[in-house]
Amino acid sequence: MDLINFRVGKKTISLKILDILLTERYEGNLTSLPNENPSFLGVKDYMGTPTPIFDLGLILNNQSSYETNQSLVELLQLREQDHKAWLAELELSVHNDVPFTKSRDPKQTDFGKWFYNFKTDNEDLKAILSRFEGPHDRLHSIADEVLNLCSKGKKDQALETLEKEKLTTFTKLIRLFESARDQIILDHKPIIVFTTEDGQQPHIGLLVDRVEDNIHCDESDIKPLHEMTNVGFDIDPQTKKMMKGLIKQGDNHSLVLDPSAIFRPEHLKGYEPVETEEYGLF
Template identity: 60%
Template structure:
């Protein structure tokens, strides 16, 4: 069986090649229609057929990737603001010879703890995150030296070295914050997968983050749905309805989905999903 893997947030999903008509770049030019289904984001004309488009991020993750990314950008902005407040407090402390009541132990820094455990599939973002450590550690170490200079009544030297820190480690941190936010927004270039049930006409479109790779699998390589709980996969009934199996990749799993089960005519809505055998697996 020939499959294509797609990325949806932190998840990987697989579709049979025979279920796919075409993929195209999402241009946010869909026609909206009244609908109570949160994952339904509009209609796109394809081969003279109005085709409903569904956001797989909402189906699988309860939130679109765009919303997830925006939340992450806001989180980076919050960390950036806290770092700016920390440096401003340090600057005021040195200029006015006042106690510095903020943390200067990088091991106790909440931000350091956060980025040390941050996980992402975005390799460029991961590289940016790794670059935070050096200037962040240096800035905290230098802060202790500056505070000590003030205690020794050497405010002038402390101000000189503070200026150096502002233009070096501190500014490097600020640039990294901006780079991280830019990477998150610019890296997201979603695509629409136009699926088919008969190999000729479109059935539905699925919004995903990107194409990953092509793979070939034998039916014995695909775990049926009753094996999903064995790997701790948390799925709700609606999502389970379209899932046809779990595929073990190199260091993760991919979910094989049947796009025909995502959208059905109204008179079939309350029927059970097609049996796995009917999807051509077992």
């Protein structure tokens, strides 16, 4: 059995090659239709056939990959603001001889607690995050340095040190926050996988994050559904219908999906694609 692996959030899913018609970049150009299924995004015309598109992120992770990425971008924005507030308070402390109350231990800050526990398989984001530790540690170390100078009556030297670090270490850290956010946004280029039941007509489209690779396996390599709860999957009824099982790949598992288990919305039976100037037939 030949399969193609796709990434959806932190999960890998596998579809039979024979179940796939094609993949294309998702541009958001779908026709919305009333539907109670939150994972149903809308309809895309495929060679004259209105094809329902479902968000696998919502089905498998209870959150779309777009929402997951936006949450991460917002978190990084908050942590950047934390550091701006941290430096502002240190400047106030040095200038006005008032106590400095913020954390001097980089691992005990909100960013530090997140940073040392965060995991990602995005290699470009990993590369950016790997550059945070140096300037982040250095920034927090200057609190003791400048406050010790102040305690010795060397306020001018403390201010000089603070200004130097603000122009170098702090600026570098802020640029890293910006680069990390940009990478998260730019890296998300989801695709639609058009599936088929007969090899000719589209059945549904599935929104995934990216194509991973292709593999060959035997039916005996697929673990049955009842074993999935032993590897950390909380399976809801909708997801259970489309799962055929699990394939072990090294230390990870791939979910083998049967897209035919997702039924086309009933109201699509009477739906006729509408030609629009911007998108053509939808």
